[in-house]
Amino acid sequence: MENRILAPNLAELYKRAANRYESLPAFATRLSAFNWEPVSFRELYEKGLNLATGLIELGVEARDHVGLFGDNRFEWILADYGVQLCGAADVPRGRNVTDDELVYIINHADIRVAFVESEALQNKVLRLRPQLPQLTEIILLSPDGETKEGVRSLRDVMEIGASLRATGDRRAEERIDGIRPDDLFTLIYTSGTTGKPKGVMLTHANMMSQMKVIPIRLDCTDRVLSILPVWHIFERAFEVYTISCGVCTYYTSIRTLADDLKNVEPTFMGSAPRLWENLHERIMDRIGEAHPMRRVLFHIAYFLGKHYKDSVFYLKGNNLKLKPQPVWQRILFSPLHLLRWLIVLPWFGFFNAAVLEPIRLGAGGSLKATVSGGGALPVEIDKFFNYIGIPVLEGYGMTETSPVLAVRTEENLVVGTVGPPVYDTDIRIVDLDSSETLFPNDQLPHNGRARRGEIWVRGPQLMKGYYREPELTDQTMQDGWLRTGDLGMITFNNCLKILGRSKATIVLSSGENLEPEPIEMRLNQSPYIEYSMLVGQDQKQVGALIVPNLEEFQKNGIETDSLAGLKDNEKANEIIRNEIRKLVSVNNGFKRFEQIYRFRLLPENFEVGNELTSLYKLKRHVILEKYADTIRDIYSSEPVTVE
Amino acid sequence: MEFDTQLLYPIDQALLAVMIFAIMFGMGASLTKDDFRAVIKKPRGILIGFLSQFGLMPFVAFGLAVVLELPPAYAIALILIGCLPGGTTSNMFAYFARGSVALSIAMTTASTMMALLMMPILLEFYASGFTQQISEAMRAEGVESDFVIPTGNIIGSLLLVLIPVAGGMFLRYKSREWAKTAEDTAGFMAIIVILYLIGTAFIRHSGLFIETPWEIYAAAICVGLLGFLFGFWMSRLFLLPPLFQRAISLETGIQNGPIAFAIILLSFTEPIQSQMLWLAILYSTFIVITSSFITLYYRRKGKFDFEIYKNTVIHNRLFGDDYVTGYPDGFLPKRIENDPSQGASASQKR
Numbered sequence: 001m002e003n004r005i006l007a008p009n010l011a012e013l014y015k016r017a018a019n020r021y022e023s024l025p026a027f028a029t030r031l032s033a034f035n036w037e038p039v040s041f042r043e044l045y046e047k048g049l050n051l052a053t054g055l056i057e058l059g060v061e062a063r064d065h066v067g068l069f070g071d072n073r074f075e076w077i078l079a080d081y082g083v084q085l086c087g088a089a090d091v092p093r094g095r096n097v098t099d100d101e102l103v104y105i106i107n108h109a110d111i112r113v114a115f116v117e118s119e120a121l122q123n124k125v126l127r128l129r130p131q132l133p134q135l136t137e138i139i140l141l142s143p144d145g146e147t148k149e150g151v152r153s154l155r156d157v158m159e160i161g162a163s164l165r166a167t168g169d170r171r172a173e174e175r176i177d178g179i180r181p182d183d184l185f186t187l188i189y190t191s192g193t194t195g196k197p198k199g200v201m202l203t204h205a206n207m208m209s210q211m212k213v214i215p216i217r218l219d220c221t222d223r224v225l226s227i228l229p230v231w232h233i234f235e236r237a238f239e240v241y242t243i244s245c246g247v248c249t250y251y252t253s254i255r256t257l258a259d260d261l262k263n264v265e266p267t268f269m270g271s272a273p274r275l276w277e278n279l280h281e282r283i284m285d286r287i288g289e290a291h292p293m294r295r296v297l298f299h300i301a302y303f304l305g306k307h308y309k310d311s312v313f314y315l316k317g318n319n320l321k322l323k324p325q326p327v328w329q330r331i332l333f334s335p336l337h338l339l340r341w342l343i344v345l346p347w348f349g350f351f352n353a354a355v356l357e358p359i360r361l362g363a364g365g366s367l368k369a370t371v372s373g374g375g376a377l378p379v380e381i382d383k384f385f386n387y388i389g390i391p392v393l394e395g396y397g398m399t400e401t402s403p404v405l406a407v408r409t410e411e412n413l414v415v416g417t418v419g420p421p422v423y424d425t426d427i428r429i430v431d432l433d434s435s436e437t438l439f440p441n442d443q444l445p446h447n448g449r450a451r452r453g454e455i456w457v458r459g460p461q462l463m464k465g466y467y468r469e470p471e472l473t474d475q476t477m478q479d480g481w482l483r484t485g486d487l488g489m490i491t492f493n494n495c496l497k498i499l500g501r502s503k504a505t506i507v508l509s510s511g512e513n514l515e516p517e518p519i520e521m522r523l524n525q526s527p528y529i530e531y532s533m534l535v536g537q538d539q540k541q542v543g544a545l546i547v548p549n550l551e552e553f554q555k556n557g558i559e560t561d562s563l564a565g566l567k568d569n570e571k572a573n574e575i576i577r578n579e580i581r582k583l584v585s586v587n588n589g590f591k592r593f594e595q596i597y598r599f600r601l602l603p604e605n606f607e608v609g610n611e612l613t614s615l616y617k618l619k620r621h622v623i624l625e626k627y628a629d630t631i632r633d634i635y636s637s638e639p640v641t642v643e
Numbered sequence: 644m645e646f647d648t649q650l651l652y653p654i655d656q657a658l659l660a661v662m663i664f665a666i667m668f669g670m671g672a673s674l675t676k677d678d679f680r681a682v683i684k685k686p687r688g689i690l691i692g693f694l695s696q697f698g699l700m701p702f703v704a705f706g707l708a709v710v711l712e713l714p715p716a717y718a719i720a721l722i723l724i725g726c727l728p729g730g731t732t733s734n735m736f737a738y739f740a741r742g743s744v745a746l747s748i749a750m751t752t753a754s755t756m757m758a759l760l761m762m763p764i765l766l767e768f769y770a771s772g773f774t775q776q777i778s779e780a781m782r783a784e785g786v787e788s789d790f791v792i793p794t795g796n797i798i799g800s801l802l803l804v805l806i807p808v809a810g811g812m813f814l815r816y817k818s819r820e821w822a823k824t825a826e827d828t829a830g831f832m833a834i835i836v837i838l839y840l841i842g843t844a845f846i847r848h849s850g851l852f853i854e855t856p857w858e859i860y861a862a863a864i865c866v867g868l869l870g871f872l873f874g875f876w877m878s879r880l881f882l883l884p885p886l887f888q889r890a891i892s893l894e895t896g897i898q899n900g901p902i903a904f905a906i907i908l909l910s911f912t913e914p915i916q917s918q919m920l921w922l923a924i925l926y927s928t929f930i931v932i933t934s935s936f937i938t939l940y941y942r943r944k945g946k947f948d949f950e951i952y953k954n955t956v957i958h959n960r961l962f963g964d965d966y967v968t969g970y971p972d973g974f975l976p977k978r979i980e981n982d983p984s985q986g987a988s989a990s991q992k993r
Binding site for chain 1: 735738739820821823824826827828830831834931935947950951953954957958960961962963966968969970971974
C-alpha cells in the first residue's frame with residue numbers, strides 16, 4: 001500500500017498529514033521506559049499554526065531565516081512546524097555549537113529570531129549578544145527551563161498566536177499559500193573545512209523530491225526510532241518522510257537506546273556507522289560472555305547464515321560485481337549456488353529461528369530495514385548484520401543533496417555498495433586528472449563501469465547553492481552537476497561503490513572534518529620528515545604515513561642504508577613520535593582531534609609520477625591504495641596513548 | 644508390505660532414546676510456572692485448542708485410516724499420532740507464523756498434562772476396531788492370543804517421557820541461560836537424529852521408500868495438513884482473533900513426535916512395531932516440511948493484521964492502556980475494524 005503524502009512544500013505536507021492522519025501519533029517523547037507522551041498529527045499542526053502566528057506577530061517575515069539551536073526533542077519539530085507554517089526557513093545547529101560558529105551563523109544568515117533548546121544555550125546566546133546586533137528575539141524551547149530577561153518561552157509565543165487565531169487571524173494560512181517551491185525551507189551550516197562554516201541552501205522542492213524517491217515503504221503501522229541529530233539533513237529527511245507516511249517517530253538517546261529498542265520495537269531506523277559498530281560490539285560481547293555451547297551454536301548459525309545469504313545474493317544477482325561476468329560463468333555457478341542454498345536451507349531455517357532470532361530481538365526484532373548513512377559502513381559490520389538477517393541498507397548522500405543520492409533497496413541489496421542511484425538522479429564518474437567522463441561513456445568498454453573517478457551528480461535534490469558564497473557555489477556546481485569530492489565507481493550491477501575522498505578532507509568517524517594539508521606542512525618542517533600524509537577517513541583518530549629523511553637519521557647515528565631498514569627501527573620511531581608530539585600539539589594551536597597518535601614509517605620514498613604530481617603534490621588516492629595494508633595495520637593495533 | 648528386517652538397529656534405538664530424552668528435556672526447559680498460570684487464567688483459547696487437539700485430531704486420523712483403508716498397524720500408529728499432545732516445535736512455528744506464542748505454549752502445556760488421561764481413552768475408543776483386525780490375522784496364523792492396546796504401558800511410557808520434561812523445568816527454574824541453550828541444543832539434535840534415521844533407512848532399506856504404498860504417504864502428510872486446516876476453521880468458527888487462529892491451527896497439526904516414538908518403542912512389539920515406527924518417521928519428516936510452508940503462508944497472510952496488532956500493543960505499552968490508535972478512514976479493512984482483539988476503536992477496547 002503506497003500511501004505517502006506528496007506536496008509542493010513542507011507546510012502543505014504538514015497540513016495534508018494532519019488532514020489525513022488526524023489523531024494518529026506523530027511524535028513520542030520518552031518520560032520513562034514505559035511512559036511516553038504522544039502528539040498527534042492534528043495536535044502538532046494546530047500547535048504549529050499557533051506558533052507560526054506568534055512568530056508572525058513577533059515580526060518574522062516570509063522567507064526570513066529563523067535560528068533553531070538544539071537537539072532531538074518534540075519541541076524542535078514543533079519549532080520547525082512553526083517556522084515552515086509562517087513561510088520562513090530555519091537555520092538549525094546542534095546543542096554543541098561553539099561560540100565562534102554561533103556568532104558566525106547568526107550574523108551570516110541574518111537571523112533575527114532564534115530558538116534555543118536549553119538554559120545553557122540561552123545563557124550562551126545572551127553572553128554573546130553584544131556580538132549579535134541583529135538578533136531581536138530569543139525563544140526557549142525547553143518547557144522546564146527558566147527564561148532569563150529578554151527571552152520568551154515557547155509557550156508564551158504559542159499563546160500569543162492562539163489568542164490571535166481565536167479572533168480569526170489567518171495570516172499563517174496566507175503564508176502557506178505564498179510559499180514557492182524555490183523558497184528555502186532550511187539553511188544548514190556544515191562544518192567548514194576551510195575555517196568558516198558554509199550555509200547550504202535547501203529548497204522546498206529539494207526536500208519534496210526526496211519524498212518521491214526514498215525507496216522504503218512505510219505506513220501508519222510502522223515505528224521509527226530517532227537517534228541521529230535531527231539538524232543533520234539525513235535524519236531530517238527521514239523525519240519529514242515519516243510525517244509523509246503517517247509514521248510515529250520515537251525520540252531516544254544513546255543512554256536509553258538498548259531499552260528503547262526493546263520497548264518501542266522500531267520497524268525502521270536511520271542510523272550511522274557508529275551505531276552499528278556499537279551494536280555489533282555489544283552482540284559480540286554478549287556472545288563472548290555466554291557459555292561455550294551457546295557460542296558454538298552462534299558460530300554455526302553465523303556460518304550457515306553466511307553461506308545461505310551469499311548464495312541468495314548470487315542467485316538474485318546481488319553479489320558485488322566489480323568485474324564483468326561472462327554468461328557461461330553464471331550458467332556454471334548458478335546451479336552450484338542453488339545446490340548450496342538447498343543444502344544449507346533446512347539447517348539455516350532452524351538456526352535462524354533458534355539462534356539468530358533472539359539476537360535480532362536485541363535490536364528490537366521488528367526492524368524491516370535500516371538505512372545507514374553519514375559515513376562509510378565498515379564492510380565486515382555490513383556483512384555481519386546482513387548475514388544475521390537485519391537488512392542494513394547503506395545510503396549515500398550529503399547535505400548539499402538533501403541528502404539521498406543512492407541507497408540500497410531490498411531488491412538491490414549489494415553489500416559493499418551504496419546501491420543504485422535513486423530515481424531521477426544522474427551519476428557521472430569523472431577522471432580526476434583529465435576531467436573526462438568515465439561513466440557513462442560508450443567509448444569505453446562496458447560503458448565505463450568499474451572505472452574509478454570523482455562522483456558528479458545531477459538531480460532535483462541538489463541545493464540552491466551556498467548562502468552568500470557564489471564563488472564557492474560555482475566551484476562546486478557546474479552546469480547542473482555537483483562535484484561530490486568523493487571517489488567512486490559503478491559496479492556491474494549498476495550500483496555505486498564509494499572508494500574514498502578525492503578532496504583531501506578527512507572526515508573522522510566522530511564527524512569532525514579535518515583538513516590534512518596544514519598539518520602535513522607542519523610535519524614536513526621537521527628535518528627528520530621528508531613527506532607525510534594524514535589518513536583516518538571514517539576512523540576514530542587521525543593517523544599519519546611518514547617518509548623519513550634517511551640522511552638526517554644517518555647523521556644522528558642510526559646505522560641503516562635504506563628506508564626499509566629504518567621502518568621498524570625503534571629509535572627512529574621514537575624520534576618521529578617526539579617530533580610529531582612537538583610539532584602538532586594543542587599548544588601550537590591544533591585541535592584535539594588533530595592530534596596524531598598513530599603513524600607508520602614508509603619503506604620507500606614518494607616518486608614523481610607515482611605518488612607525487614609533477615608539482616610535488618601528493619596523489620592521495622594512489623598512496624591510499626598502495627599503502628592500504630599499512631593503513632589497516634595502523635588502525636588494527638592498540639592506540640598509542642599520549643599522556 | 645512386511646518388514647523382513649528390523650527397521651531400527653539397537654544403535655538407532657539408543658540414538659532415538661537419547662533424542663527423545665533431549666527433546667523432552669528441551670521442552671521442559673522452555674516452560675515456566677507462568678505458563679501453567681496462564682493456562683488456568685485464560686481458559687477460552689485453551690478450551691478451543693483442547694477441542695481441536697483431542698477432539699478433531701484423533702477423529703481426523705481415524706477418518707483418514709478408514710478412508711485410505713490402511714493396514715491395521717499403520718492405522719493404529721496414525722491414530723496414536725492423532726492423539727498426541729502438542730510439541731514445542733509448534734511454539735517456534737507459531738512465533739514465525741505471527742501467531743500467539745503465549746497461546747501455543749499454553750496449549751502445549753495443557754495438552755501434555757491432559758495426555759495422561761486422554762490418550763488411553765481416545766486410543767481405546769478409536770483403535771479398538773483395528774486391534775480386532777490384528778487379533779484375527781494373528782489367529783489365522785495360529786497364534787492363540789488377542790492383541791490389545793497396552794494401555795498400562797502407554798501410560799507408563801508417557802510418565803517416563805515426562806521425567807525429562809520435569810528435569811528441564813527444574814533447569815529453567817535454576818538458570819534461564821542454560822535452559823535456553825538446552826532448548827536449542829535439543830532442537831539441533833532432533834534435526835540430526837531425524838535426518839540420520841531417514842538417511843540410514845534410505846541406505847539400508849532403500850526399497851522401503853518405493854515399496855511403501857501411496858496411502859501411507861498420503862496418511863503421513865495429510866494428517867498434519869488436515870489438522871492445520873480444521874484447527875484454523877474451528878477457531879475461526881469460534882470467532883477467535885487471527886493471532887489465535889494461526890496458533891491453534893499450527894498447534895493442532897504439529898504433534899509431539901518424540902512421544903510417539905517412545906510409546907511405540909516401549910509399548911508395542913513386533914510384528915507391528917516396525918510398521919508403526921515407519922509411519923512415525925514419515926510423519927515427523929513431512930510435518931517439518933508442511934509446517935514450514937504453512938508458516939510461510941501464514942506469515943505473509945497475517946503480515947498486515949499482525950503489524951496493526953503489534954502497533955496497538957506497543958501504543959498501549961508506551962502511551963497507557965486506555966490509549967486508542969485512530970487509523971485514517973479506509974486504512975483498516977472491515978475485517979480488522981470489527982475485530983475486538985485489535986483494539987482499533989474505543990468501543991472495542993479489550
